[in-house]
Amino acid sequence: MDMVGGSAAPGQADDGDRLVGSDRVLAVLKELARHPDGVTLDELTRAIGSPKPTVHRALRSLRRAGLASQDARGHYLLGDEFLRMAFAHHEARPEHVRILPVLEALAERFGETTHYAVLDGREVVYRAKVDPPTGAARLTSTIGGRNPAHATGVGKLLLAHQLTTRDAVDAWVGDGLLERRTAHTVGTAAELHAALELIRARGYALDEEENEAGVGCLALPVYALSPSVPSGALSVSALTYRTPLPTLIDAVDEVRAVLGPLGSAGGSAA
Known part of the structure; x- marks a missing residue:
């Protein structure tokens, strides 16, 4: 369980300034959307305000679902499955x-x-x-x-x-x-x-x-x-x-x- 002090980080849950479990995964997903050219693990860690291992675990979950990907530079981006779902929903x-x-x-x-x-x-x-x-x-x-x-x-x-x-x-x-x-x-x-x-x-x-x-x-x-x-x-x-x-x-x-x-x-x- 990761405690985040100070003001809420982007995508952070408001109850007790805590970002845990699915909240952390969603926060990482939302942060990825802010970086169409990709973002490093260190940059994500700073933006989310959680330890690097926990952010990395969230990224692994998102990558398994196709909602995040990693380019040749090692930067993380929104995955093709996320884009497919978004566009399909938009057209509907x-x-x-x-x-x-x-x-x-x-x-x-x-x-x-x-x-x-x-x-x-x-x-x-x-x-x-x-x-x-x-x-x-x-x-x-x-x-x-x-x-x-x-x-x-x-x-x-x-x-x-x-x-x-x-x-x-x-x-x-x-x-x-x-x-x-x-x-x-x-x-x-x-x-x-x-x-x-x-x-x-x-x-x-x-x-x-x-x-x-x-x-x-x-x-x-x-x-x-x-x-x-x-x-x-x-x-x-x-x-x-x-x-x-x-x-x-x-x-x-x-x-x-x-x-x-x-x-x-x-x-x-x-």
Whole structure:
């Protein structure tokens, strides 16, 4: 039984600052994940805070299971079996399935429709949709449906992460004007660039009746597949007579809280 003094080491159990048995094996596994280029036994020992023989025994258990391996330099890495299991699990749980409980919670909270959408060229595609549990008037959007990216909150949010310079916006817009779905839709490269800069500053996007009259939207990024690049965007889309856009803006921190790690760069739960 190994005693670890001071603050908890990475992956360490919290009860009594002790790291024993399966806790130690799991701590070693988690530490390996922090070193994609490999880590030495001495480095693992220091990080885990357990004696070298016990860390070595944990590594042997992980290697027998295929969850750890050792390269020609003697460095330890995550094993192929661990990667196989992780990717198999990931493919069985596509991101729109993982975001569904969040959509359901927000649809119930606001009594409005929630979406998860991804960017596909110049359009957004809706991968998931949850209608409010009550309320006669609902949006006509459908799963698999498309809308122009520049005319939607989710689309502009994702474009803001992709088109980070004026030159990039100009190239994306091209020689012509953008389709104005309503009188509020951005129609030029200059207007789109200004909108994307504002989105980056705020951390969220709005659809101020730009795609459909009478419908407003608050959109936030979702990091379901990568810790740095949004896999898609979540929106709360509201009939403005029922839920004015300022109401959604005032609740942006609440929406972020419901999203949890999926809404934060670096916090992907993939």
